[in-house]
Amino acid sequence: xxxxNTGARGxxxxxxxxxxxxxxxxxxxxxxxxxxxxTIKEIAGAAGVxxxxxxxxxxKEQLLTEVLRDWDQHQGFVDGAGPGLAFFRALRELxxxxxxxxxxxxxxxxxxxxxxxxxxxxxxFMYMRYRRSLTKMRRRLTEAIDxxxxxxxxxxTVAYEIECLxxxxxxxxxxxxxxxxxxxVGVVGQYVDRAISRWSAGTTLQxxxxxxxxx
Amino acid sequence: xxxxNTGARGxxxxxxxxxxxxxxxxxxxxxxxxxxxxTIKEIAGAAGVxxxxxxxxxxKEQLLTEVLRDWDQHQGFVDGAGPGLAFFRALRELxxxxxxxxxxxxxxxxxxxxxxxxxxxxxxFMYMRYRRSLTKMRRRLTEAIDxxxxxxxxxxTVAYEIECLxxxxxxxxxxxxxxxxxxxVGVVGQYVDRAISRWSAGTTLQxxxxxxxxx
DNA sequence: GTCTATAGACTGATAGAC
DNA sequence: GTCTATCAGTCTATAGAC
Numbered sequence: 001x002x003x004x005n006t007g008a009r010g011x012x013x014x015x016x017x018x019x020x021x022x023x024x025x026x027x028x029x030x031x032x033x034x035x036x037x038x039t040i041k042e043i044a045g046a047a048g049v050x051x052x053x054x055x056x057x058x059x060k061e062q063l064l065t066e067v068l069r070d071w072d073q074h075q076g077f078v079d080g081a082g083p084g085l086a087f088f089r090a091l092r093e094l095x096x097x098x099x100x101x102x103x104x105x106x107x108x109x110x111x112x113x114x115x116x117x118x119x120x121x122x123x124x125f126m127y128m129r130y131r132r133s134l135t136k137m138r139r140r141l142t143e144a145i146d147x148x149x150x151x152x153x154x155x156x157t158v159a160y161e162i163e164c165l166x167x168x169x170x171x172x173x174x175x176x177x178x179x180x181x182x183x184x185v186g187v188v189g190q191y192v193d194r195a196i197s198r199w200s201a202g203t204t205l206q207x208x209x210x211x212x213x214x215x
Numbered sequence: 216x217x218x219x220n221t222g223a224r225g226x227x228x229x230x231x232x233x234x235x236x237x238x239x240x241x242x243x244x245x246x247x248x249x250x251x252x253x254t255i256k257e258i259a260g261a262a263g264v265x266x267x268x269x270x271x272x273x274x275k276e277q278l279l280t281e282v283l284r285d286w287d288q289h290q291g292f293v294d295g296a297g298p299g300l301a302f303f304r305a306l307r308e309l310x311x312x313x314x315x316x317x318x319x320x321x322x323x324x325x326x327x328x329x330x331x332x333x334x335x336x337x338x339x340f341m342y343m344r345y346r347r348s349l350t351k352m353r354r355r356l357t358e359a360i361d362x363x364x365x366x367x368x369x370x371x372t373v374a375y376e377i378e379c380l381x382x383x384x385x386x387x388x389x390x391x392x393x394x395x396x397x398x399x400v401g402v403v404g405q406y407v408d409r410a411i412s413r414w415s416a417g418t419t420l421q422x423x424x425x426x427x428x429x430x
Numbered sequence: 431g432t433c434t435a436t437a438g439a440c441t442g443a444t445a446g447a448c
Numbered sequence: 449g450t451c452t453a454t455c456a457g458t459c460t461a462t463a464g465a466c
Contacts, residue, residue: 018431032332034325036252040460053432055461106331110249113324116392117247127393163402167386174385175378177331178342181429187378214396233449255442268450270443 019057022047023070024103026063031106034114035064035122061121068111068125071104075129079136084144085196087137091169092189098173099184105173112170131215137162138213144199151202159213165195234272237262238285239318241278246321249329250279250337276336283326283340286319290344294351299359300411302352306384307404313388314399320388327385346430352377353428359414366417374428380410 025047029038040060044051058066077097081090098105112130115122141158144150153161168191176184240262244253255275259266273281292312296305313320327345330337356373359365368376383406391399 032334033251034249034329036248037250037329039458041458050433051460052434052462056431060460106328109328109331112389112393113321113328114249114252116321116324116389119247130390130393160402160405163387163390163397164383164406167390167402168379168382169386170389171382171384171386172378174327174331175345175382178327178345179430182378183429187375187382190375191379214398215394254440256440265451266442267444267452271449275442 018047018049018053022049022054022057023063023066026067027071027107028103030064030067031103031110034110035120036114064121067107068122071107072129074101074104075133082140082143084140084147085149087140088144088165088192088196091192092185095173095185095188099176102177106177109170109174109177134162134166134213134215137166141199150196150199153199156212161195161199165192233262233264233268237264237269237272238278238281241282242286242322243318245279245282246318246325249325250335251329279336282322283337286322287344289316289319290348297355297358299355299362300364302355303359303380303407303411306407307400310388310400310403314391317392321392324385324389324392349377349381349428349430352381356414365411365414368414371427376410376414380407 022043026038026043029043029046032038033042038060040051040054043063044054047054054063077094081087081093111122112126114120115126117123138158141150141153141162145152145158169188172182172184172187176182237258241253241258244258244261247253248257253275255266255269258278259269262269269278292309296302296308326337327341329335330341332338353373356365356368356377360367360373384403387397387399387402391397
C-alpha cells in the first residue's frame with residue numbers, strides 16, 4: 001500500500017520499525033475493542049507514540065487493511081503441514097500457536113463476528129478468508145482419501161465434516177478467550193483424534209444427507 | 216431498573232412502548248457494531264426517535280444492562296425442553312429460533328468475542344452466562360445418564376462432550392451469521408444426532424483423559 | 431520523523447420549550 | 449413525552465514548528 005522501500009536501510013529504517021509497532025498495537029486494540037470501538041488515540045498509546053505519529057503513516061481504514069494483511073500472512077502457518085491427515089494432526093500445534101499469539105486470535109474472532117454485518121469494512125475480507133479456510137481443509141481431507149489414508153467419503157460428507165471441525169476450532173477458541181482455563185489444545189486435539197479415527201473407520205457414511213458446499 | 220409502573224396503562228403507556236422499541240433497536244445496533252462501536256445517535260435512528268428521546272430513559276451503559284437482561288430472559292427458551300436427552304433433541308428448534316431472531320444471536324456472539332477483554336463492561340456477564348450455559352447442559356447430560364437413556368460417563372467425559380457441543384453451536388452460528396447459506400439447523404441437528412447415538416452406544420469412554428470442568 | 435496546536439465533526443448528556 | 453438547542457469532551461485528520 002505504501003510506497004516506502006522495504007529494504008529497511010537508510011533514513012527509512014526508523015519509520016519502518018515504527019510502522020510495525022503501530023500495526024502490532026492496532027492488532028491488539030482492534031482485537032480488544034473491535035474496529036468501530038477502537039480509537040487512533042488508544043492505538044497510539046499502545047504503540048507509545050502520539051496520535052499524530054500514527055496518522056503520519058495510516059488513516060484508520062488503512063490501518064485496518066494493514067492489520068488484516070498482516071494477520072492473513074501469519075495464517076499460512078500450517079499450510080506446510082500437509083498433505084492429507086498430517087494437516088489435521090498439526091491442528092494441535094496451531095492451537096499452541098494461537099495461545100502464543102492471543103492478539104491475533106482475538107482479532108480474528110472479534111472481526112469474524114463484528115464483520116457479519118455486510119456494511120462492515122472487513123466483511124468481504126472475512127467472508128473470503130473463511131471461504132478459503134474451509135476450501136483448504138476440504139482439500140486436505142479429499143487428499144487423505146486420495147492417498148488411501150481414509151476410506152471414500154462423498155463430497156457432501158467431506159463438506160459437513162469440515163464445517164463441524166472448523167466450528168469446533170472457532171467455538172473452543174472463543175471459550176478459551178473468555179476463560180483461559182479452558183484446555184484449548186486438549187479439547188481440540190481430542191476432537192481431531194476422534195474425527196480421524198471415525199474417518200478411518202469409515203463409519204461417517206451411516207447417515208448421509210444431501211448437502212453441497214455453500215462457501 | 217426504572218421505577219416506571221409496569222401496568223402499561225394511563226400516561227405511562229406510550230413511554231413503556233418507546234422503551235421497548237429503543238431496547239430492540241439497541242439489540243440490533245450493539246449486535247452490528249459492538250458496544251464500543253455503537254452510538255446513541257444510531258440507536259435512536261433505528262428506533263425512529265432523536266438521541267435525546269433515548270437518553271430520556273437510558274444512559275448508554277444502562278442500555279447495555281437492559282439489552283443483556285432482555286437477551287438473557289429470551290435465553291430461557293429451551294429450558295422447558297428437558298429432561299435428559301429431550302433437551303439435546305430440542306437444540307434443532309433452538310437453531311430455528313436463532314434464525315428467526317438473528318439480532319439476538321448477533322448480539323450474543325459479538326459480545327462473547329468483544330467482551331473477552333476483562334475491561335469490557337459486559338465481560339463478567341458474558342463469562343457467567345457461558346458458565347451457566349455449560350453447567351445447564353452438563354446437568355442435562357448427567358440427567359440422561361441417571362434416567363438410563365445413556366450408559367455411564369465419568370464427569371470429565373461429560374464436561375468434554377458438552378464443551379465440544381457448545382463449541383459446535385457457537386462455531387456454526389458464527390458461520391451462519393457470516394454466510395446465511397450455511398445450513399444451521401442441518402449441521403447442528405446432524406451433530407446432535409450423532410452425539411446422542413455415540414453416547415447411547417457407550418463408545419465415548421474409549422479414550423478418557425483427565426479433565427475437570429473449568430467453568 | 432516526531433512533536434504541538436488546532437480544525438471540524440461527532441460523542442454522550444443536560445436544560446428547557448411545547 | 450418528545451422535541452430543539454446546547455454543553456463539554458473526544459474523535460479523525462491536517463498544518464507547521466523543530
